[in-house]
Amino acid sequence: MLKQGSPPEISKWYDELFTKVNNDPEWREYWERGGIDVVYRSSEEFTEIVNKDKEQFTHYLQKIGIINTQATNLLAKLATGKTLNFLVIFFLVFLLVIWYIINRSTNRKYLAGIMLPLFFIALSIVFFLVSYTFPNNEKVGPSVVPRLWILILIPLNIFLIIDIVSKKKEIEKNAGNQTVVWGFIGLLVLYLFSIFYIGYFISSFVFLFVGIYMLGYRKYLTMLMISAGWLLFSYLIFYKLLYVPLPVGKLIEMLF
Structure with missing residues (x-):
């Protein structure tokens, strides 16, 4: 198998060689004795066959739910393509704005502690959406465990934020x-x-x-x-x- 980007003259030389071998009567007789029917295809013909097989294979994998290339609901649509990129950028900008506000605040010593759980919440939301692109052909599929962890992680981080806010004076005194x-x-x-x-x-x-x-x-x-x-x-x-x-x-x- 030639590497991608091989010089055209090398590809042409191999193409001519395999064509001659394929058309040689002695070689064909040798293969036929073993029940082998050999047909040599040019690079363009073979690529076309592979692409057709790929389309058919993808079609049937989608039918049985092994792959999910089309978004089937709102959450899946949010987790694909440009929408997901927009959400990631939005969350990053949101965190940068929070960071700027914290630095400008006189209470930044304890507010900085809120930044980490906020980041985890934003990250959990993104991963929760991405889990909707996983195969969904079973009641308990590969997306169940990540979603379970995420649904546990978000409440814990919300609790952590509430705990930080409620202990403001103690945190300011012992700020690390x-x-x-x-x-x-x-x-x-x-x-x-x-x-x-x-x-x-x-x-x-x-x-x-x-x-x-x-x-x-x-x-x-x-x-x-x-x-x-x-x-x-x-x-x-x-x-x-x-x-x-x-x-x-x-x-x-x-x-x-």
Whole structure:
């Protein structure tokens, strides 16, 4: 198989060679003795056949619900195409506005603590919408577990915001290093972008290890075991058992 972008003269040479071999009587007699019917197709003909097979394969996979390329309800429409990109940008702008307001406020020491749960809530909403693009051919499909976690995560973060607001004076008195909060938010944003390029597994391992380090934990063997354990759990449960299509990453796809 020739690599994409091979010189035209190389492709032409192989095309002529295979055409001669295909038309050679001795070779054809040899193949026919084994019950093999060989027909050589040019690159253009073969590409056309593959594209037709791809269309038919996609059509029947959609029929049985294995893939979902068409949005079937409002939430699925929000989770596809330009609408999803708009929502992601909107949430980022929203968080930047909140960050600006907090920095301008005289109460920024305790308001900064609200920023992290707000980020998790916004992130959960985006992922909740994305889960509607997962296959939906069963009552308990691959989208169930992510949605369950998200529906637990949002109320917990709302409770955390209420707790921060109700303990304003105590938090102002014992305000810690806000650099950790902003650094963790920056790490989350970097994690989301890195998934697209280097995939879920590598990005998640680095995110967990660095995140635990930022929280002050220094037992490196335990940190490695936690990060690797989560990846193993994700692979076995999400990828193998529930068939969740975890992203491989553009750079990894190019290399392999």
